[in-house]
Amino acid sequence: MSSSKPILLRFESKNGQFRLTVDPADKFPTLLSKILDNLPGNADSRTLTLSNKAHGGEDRLLSSLKGVAIERVGLKHGDKLFIKYTEQPQINGNAAAPTASASQPHNSSNRLNGVPIVPTEDLPIAPLPQSSPTATIKNPWEIVHQSALDDRLDKKDGKIPRLRDPKMCRHGLKGMCDYCMPLEPYSQKYLEEKKIKHLSFHSYLRKINSATNKPELKSSYMPPLSEPYYRVKPNCPSGHPQWPDGICTKCQPSAITLQPQPFRMVDHVEFASPTLIDSFINFWRLSGAQRIGYLYGHYEEYTPVPLGIKAVVEAIYEPPQIDEIDGCTEGEWENESDVDEVARLCGLQKVGVIFTDLIDAGAGNGTVVCKRHIDSYYLSSLEVVFSTRLQARNPKPTKWSDTGRFGSNFVTCVVSGDENGGIAISAFQASNSAVEMVRADIIEPSADPTVMLVQSDEGQDSSGQRTRYIPEVFYRRINEYGASVQENARPNFPVEYLYVTLTHGFPNEAAGIFNASDFPIENREVIGEGQELRTVAKKLGVSGSKTNGGNGMKSIADFHLLCFLHGMGILGKEEESLLCHVARSHDIAEGFQLLNTPGWATLLAILQESGERPSKRPSPAVFNGDRQGYFDGSEQLAKRFKGASLR
Numbered sequence: 001m002s003s004s005k006p007i008l009l010r011f012e013s014k015n016g017q018f019r020l021t022v023d024p025a026d027k028f029p030t031l032l033s034k035i036l037d038n039l040p041g042n043a044d045s046r047t048l049t050l051s052n053k054a055h056g057g058e059d060r061l062l063s064s065l066k067g068v069a070i071e072r073v074g075l076k077h078g079d080k081l082f083i084k085y086t087e088q089p090q091i092n093g094n095a096a097a098p099t100a101s102a103s104q105p106h107n108s109s110n111r112l113n114g115v116p117i118v119p120t121e122d123l124p125i126a127p128l129p130q131s132s133p134t135a136t137i138k139n140p141w142e143i144v145h146q147s148a149l150d151d152r153l154d155k156k157d158g159k160i161p162r163l164r165d166p167k168m169c170r171h172g173l174k175g176m177c178d179y180c181m182p183l184e185p186y187s188q189k190y191l192e193e194k195k196i197k198h199l200s201f202h203s204y205l206r207k208i209n210s211a212t213n214k215p216e217l218k219s220s221y222m223p224p225l226s227e228p229y230y231r232v233k234p235n236c237p238s239g240h241p242q243w244p245d246g247i248c249t250k251c252q253p254s255a256i257t258l259q260p261q262p263f264r265m266v267d268h269v270e271f272a273s274p275t276l277i278d279s280f281i282n283f284w285r286l287s288g289a290q291r292i293g294y295l296y297g298h299y300e301e302y303t304p305v306p307l308g309i310k311a312v313v314e315a316i317y318e319p320p321q322i323d324e325i326d327g328c329t330e331g332e333w334e335n336e337s338d339v340d341e342v343a344r345l346c347g348l349q350k351v352g353v354i355f356t357d358l359i360d361a362g363a364g365n366g367t368v369v370c371k372r373h374i375d376s377y378y379l380s381s382l383e384v385v386f387s388t389r390l391q392a393r394n395p396k397p398t399k400w401s402d403t404g405r406f407g408s409n410f411v412t413c414v415v416s417g418d419e420n421g422g423i424a425i426s427a428f429q430a431s432n433s434a435v436e437m438v439r440a441d442i443i444e445p446s447a448d449p450t451v452m453l454v455q456s457d458e459g460q461d462s463s464g465q466r467t468r469y470i471p472e473v474f475y476r477r478i479n480e481y482g483a484s485v486q487e488n489a490r491p492n493f494p495v496e497y498l499y500v501t502l503t504h505g506f507p508n509e510a511a512g513i514f515n516a517s518d519f520p521i522e523n524r525e526v527i528g529e530g531q532e533l534r535t536v537a538k539k540l541g542v543s544g545s546k547t548n549g550g551n552g553m554k555s556i557a558d559f560h561l562l563c564f565l566h567g568m569g570i571l572g573k574e575e576e577s578l579l580c581h582v583a584r585s586h587d588i589a590e591g592f593q594l595l596n597t598p599g600w601a602t603l604l605a606i607l608q609e610s611g612e613r614p615s616k617r618p619s620p621a622v623f624n625g626d627r628q629g630y631f632d633g634s635e636q637l638a639k640r641f642k643g644a645s646l647r
Contacts, residue, residue, distance in 0.1 A: 009075065012054070013083040015040060024071035028062060035062075035083065042087045047237050049084040059084065060138075086237050140223055141399040149299050149309065150398065153202045158185035158307045185306035194304075198500055201407070202307035204263035205400055225401040228433050230256060230440040232469050243469065253440075255472040258489065258497040261431040265396060265407045268302045268310035269352070269427040269504040272512030279521065280316050281415055281423065284358050286527045289323035292330065295352040296343045296559065299409060311351040311411055314512055315343075315559035320523050328355065335567065342566050345580035346513070346559070352411035353390055358423065367421030372414070379414070379428050380449030381495045387412040387430040388438040388498075407432050411502060427502035434498035441468045443498075451492040513584050516554060519561040531564050537607040553591040557583045570606070575599040 004024045011018055018038040022031065028050075036045060050065075051057040075081075137143055159182035168179040183190050185203040190196075199207070205224065212224040232243040233251040240246035271277060283291045293316040302308035317339055320331035343349060359369040372378050379387075391408035398406045411427055418424035437443045446453045457470050473489035475497055487493070519539055520529045537543070539555045556562070562583055565571065571579060575597045582591045594600055 004071070007070075007075070007077040009070075010078065010080040011035065011038070011083055012080060013039065013085070022070060024069070024075070026070055028065035028068050028070065032062060039083075039085065040087070043085050044088045044239070045085075046235065047084075047086040051082045051084065054082050057082065086239055088239065136402040137404045140401065140404045144397050144399040144401075144404040146397050146399055147299065149301065150202075153301065153307050153309075156307065158203065158206060159183065160185060160187060160190055160306055190306070196305055198261070198267070199263040200267050200302075200305050200308040201263055201265045202309075203305075206307070209400070223400055223402040225398065225406045227401065227403055227406055228436045229253070230436050230442060230471060244467075247469070252469065253471045255474065256433070256437070256442075256489075257486065258433060258473070258475040258493065260497060261433070261500050264429055264500045264502060265309070265409050266299070266311050266411055266429060266502060267305045267308040269313065269411055269413060269502055270310050271313045271425075271504070271506050272297070273510040273515075273517075274506055275510070275517060276313060276316055276512075277415070277425065279517070280318075280354065281356060281358070283318075283323075283521075283524065283527065284356050287323065288360070289325055290328045290356045290358070291318065291323055292321055292328050292353065292355040293318040294350055295354055295411070295413070296339075296348045297351045298348055299351065309409070311409065313351065314346075314348055315514055315517075316354060317559070317563070318521055318523050323526070325359075335563075338566055339563055342559070342562050342580065345577050346562070346584050350394065351409065352413060353387075354413040354415065357414055357416040359417070361417075361421055363421075368417035368423055370417040370419050370421065372416050372426070373419060377450045377495065378426060378501070379412075379495065379499055380445070381452045382445040382449070383412070383414070384430055384434060384452065384495055384498050385438055385443075385445050387428065388435045391430055392435050392439060408435070413504070425504050427504045428499045429502060430499050431497075437498075442470055442473065446492060448492075450495060452495045452498060453492050454490045514557050514559050515586075516557040517560070519558045519564070521560055522563065531560070533607060533610045536561070536564065537610075540604075540607065542604060542607040553582065553588070553595070557586060565603070568603075570603045571597075571599040 006021050006023055009020050009022055011020065020031065020034050032045060032048070035048065036043065046063065048062045049059045050062055051059045161182050162180050164173070165179040169175075169177055171177055184206065186199055186207040191199070209224040213221055230253045232247060232253065234242070236242070236248060236251035238248045238250055240248055243251070280291065280293055283289070295311070295313045296315045296317060297311055297313040300310055300312055302310035319333040319336070322329040322331065340350060357371060359371070361367040361369050387410075390412075391410045394408050394410040395405040396407050396409050397404060400406070408429075411429055414426045414428070415423060416426065434443075442455055443452050444455055454473050455468065455470055457468070473493070474486050475489050475493050476484055476486050477494075479485050520531050520535055522531060524530070539558070539561060541555070556579065562580060565579070566576060575594070576599075578590060578594050578597070579600075581587070582594055
């Protein structure tokens with residue numbers, strides 16, 4: 001029972017005014033039945049909206065205030081709220097009662113003794129997609145937890161300092177003018193001088209935020225970012241049947257005009273060691289088939305680009321797959337969550353995907369065929385769709401978006417031949433528009449890798465209903481006269497509008513955290529490489545009853561070994577956390593602490609029994625130093641059986 005004193009709230013709708021006595025600790029949804037008692041019977045409770053002003057106020061759906069107490073929003077005794085709602089359409093003179101569901105409040109006609117009827121089953125409510133406009137978050141800067149890197153970049157001003165111009169500056173050393181004042185991080189002149197093709201995400205954020213929120217206007221703050229949405233909006237307030245039975249201008253998506261995305265979420269991909277790429281493409285060298293792997297690493301600030309971000313790759317995990325000469329097919333990755341957990345314990349996360357597209361040139365000198373160039377393509381339409389699906393599964397949380405998410409930091413890398421016949425890496429990201437167009441089922445890959453197809457409106461499900469709505473799609477290009485013209489994207493359009501390019505490279509000195517990566521890579525049994533207990537024993541320095549603890553501590557800095565040990569399930573959670581910390585930090589003191597844990601002792605005992613064993617018997621031909629030659633081993637075998645009885 002709440003100890004707070006009841007208060008009186010006034011409500012006004014287009015039908016008149018009424019008062020309600022409420023407890024300040026009550027939640028807003030508990031007011032639904034009381035409010036519906038004072039409204040006409042055809043009022044649709046799904047569209048019931050509360051506002052602090054009659055016009056120009058902040059409207060909030062009552063159904064969106066679940067879990068919010070009345071006292072939390074600052075309402076006091078005698079305050080007035082304004083109610084807005086839509087009426088249900090009339091069918092044969094009666095209001096149509098929509099089907100009640102767990103995700104929608106019941107209308108006023110579904111009541112018993114003045115109380116709305118609730119479902120008999122307490123089903124979990126599936127949250128709306130975060131990209132939906134109905135899933136916007138109020139004050140996302142207070143709720144959303146973004147990465148520590150984004151928090152650090154948010155605190156930086158991002159200004160680009162400039163030195164005093166001796167020709168144009170007429171002031172002293174402590175003065176400043178237009179020729180030497182710092183530039184904004186989105187300065188187009190600076191980007192052109194440094195040959196930076198795209199704005200960084202935080203530079204783009206500063207640019208649009210300065211245009212969206214102007215402190216001099218003293219207006220309320222608005223999140224500057226909003227994800228594109230190309231699907232039919234659910235729960236249209238116009239009162240017509242839901243799509244595909246009905247549609248109007250309020251819920252149908254607008255026409256899409258594609259333009260190259262001016263920014264990129266990640267600016268650079270850095271591989272911690274060249275050994276990562278060398279061991280990855282070694283599969284192609286041995287088999288001639290292509291390979292795919294997932295990149296695990298972390299994100300850091302990239303100083304060559306103003307407010308830039310780079311993905312540092314520390315390991316490549318190769319999931320189960322079927323590899324062929326012209327591509328590969330992913331299998332069921334059953335232990336994906338386990339690998340992600342090992343990466344988390346090591347302070348890493350999944351940052352991207354990498355795959356090969358290599359064909360030997362047949363010259364015998366190690367050169368490969370150059371398939372991707374300016375006259376063909378760099379990323380095919382099928383690969384763009386593949387990238388968009390992975391980026392949609394790994395969204396980027398940010399407090400600057402009205403949905404709490406915007407884009408993705410997930411990157412795509414391709415290992416293919418360059419124009420000189422060498423093996424090169426290319427890095428890309430699908431644009432935010434491409435991710436939403438794939439979500440909305442607007443585009444599909446083409447047999448021609450250079451173009452993307454626009455779907456038709458004829459898609460139907462098993463019941464014969466339309467499954468997608470395809471808006472008009474256009475794209476802008478520069479024609480032969482140098483003018484920007486708009487073209488219809490049907491039936492296809494160039495795939496270059498759907499991705500941005502990233503730079504890549506290696507550090508001057510390899511400083512990866514996994515510096516002992518010689519353990520066999522997973523899922524390579526097809527080329528004769530397997531992960532076995534005897535391989536683990538050899539890696540950790542276990543031979544028979546002997547154990548080289550120091551060698552084992554130096555050898556655990558291997559991501560593939562850590563994943564294999566996690567799959568064995570011998571170590572406890574705390575022991576495994578300590579193991580991953582030792583592998584990352586290379587701390588000798590914590591390494592000896594790991595040696596004294598019971599789980600590690602159990603692992604060594606198992607390896608001593610089933611791991612690497614020393615040879616107990618000499619080879620058939622044994623060297624005899626006295627005779628200066630070799631003698632047959634049958635004599636030694638006879639001596640071993642001397643005195644043996646057959647009884």
